[in-house]
Amino acid sequence: MVHLESRISGFFLHEPGEIEVYESAVDKVHRTAMSVEESVALIAHVVNGKETTLRMPGVAGEWRKSSFSANTDNCVEFRRTADGGVQVRNSNRPDDGTITYTASEWKAFIAGVKDGEFDL
Numbered sequence: 287m288v289h290l291e292s293r294i295s296g297f298f299l300h301e302p303g304e305i306e307v308y309e310s311a312v313d314k315v316h317r318t319a320m321s322v323e324e325s326v327a328l329i330a331h332v333v334n335g336k337e338t339t340l341r342m343p344g345v346a347g348e349w350r351k352s353s354f355s356a357n358t359d360n361c362v363e364f365r366r367t368a369d370g371g372v373q374v375r376n377s378n379r380p381d382d383g384t385i386t387y388t389a390s391e392w393k394a395f396i397a398g399v400k401d402g403e404f405d406l
Contacts (some may be wrong), residue, residue, distance in 0.1 A: 320369075
């Protein structure tokens with residue numbers, strides 16, 4: 287059971303499916319949350335009138351590695367960017383940099399992979 291409470295109400299989640307959806311949402315928030323420093327900088331940017339909406343530029347999710355690269359030298363991992371794009375890097379050498387793709391570039395690449403365009 288999970289109890290959720292706001293300033294004006296509270297309720298319980300009883301069903302396993304409801305709790306699973308809640309836990310998934312909380313995990314997603316944690317993966318994409320801004321650091322305190324990033325939050326302060328963004329709020330200051332908005333307060334100073336340089337921005338009219340709250341956006342999260344440059345905030346990325348956690349790095350994820352393919353299950354196919356476990357225990358091998360094929361160590362490619364990726365993470366989502368705040369604007370829907372993707373960053374890719376070699377997890378054996380994470381300091382060597384990343385390659386960043388826009389959301390449309392990544393979508394086109396994945397469509398090509400699924401269609402077999404890159405089969406060797």
